[in-house]
Amino acid sequence: MFRRDSKNTKYFAVLAGIVFLLVLIIFVFKSFPPVFATRAVFYAGQPFVFFKNKCSVFWENNLSVFRNKKELQQENDSLKQKVAEMESEKLFSEVILKENDEIKGVFSRSSDREFILAYVLSRPGYGIYNSLVIDAGFKQGVEEGMRVTAFGTVLLGYVSEVAPNASKVKLVSYPEEETNVFVGNNISAIAYGVGGENLSVVLPQDINVSAGDKITSLGNSPLFLGVVEKIIKEPADPFQNIIFRLPLNIQEITRVYLIKK
16 A cells, blocks of 8 residues: 555645646746747748748739729720710711801802701601601691602702691602602603602603703702613503602602792
């Protein structure tokens, strides 16, 4: 029994000494870290500090390049947008100036006529067959039967229906529409609409007509309708068929000029 107690006592004494030494080391190192420990930590941590610094420099440089590219792209997009806006404004201004020049020219060169300016709302192929719908009606002074022109010189048709703020225009090319015309300088005839901006005149074969002859409306101030494009003659037929068409693309007309009565 005595030996066991002696051994246990020594064991606990050694254990207590180790614990005391550890507590003392921790207390001393916590308050006063030894130089060798500080150097060891410093040298051990240097590779990590170097790697961290390198990574920081790498990311800062690359992120800076990325940010610069993004800023340049945004600035480039903004400049493109401004250029597009400026081009649109320029084109719009050119269209307005061209339109103003046309309107001024029409109203200034026709001293014997008074016009009502109207804009086209629908054209053949997009609305009523061989007719136009315009944005002027009886509130703007439009009356049924008024002649409707392009540029104040080309006869397009006649007002067939009138509403408060809109009117329908029957084109001279409307099927079976009749218009009194001059073919050439002095050949009086009737032009018949055949659709699709085309018209036809029937004359005796002995009347001399040539391709390119002008066709105008009757009256002191004639309006232009077109030129002879085709002449159809049959040996057994005493008549010849003169084919012509309106001298413009009706799909491109945006405004018309109505001649006041």
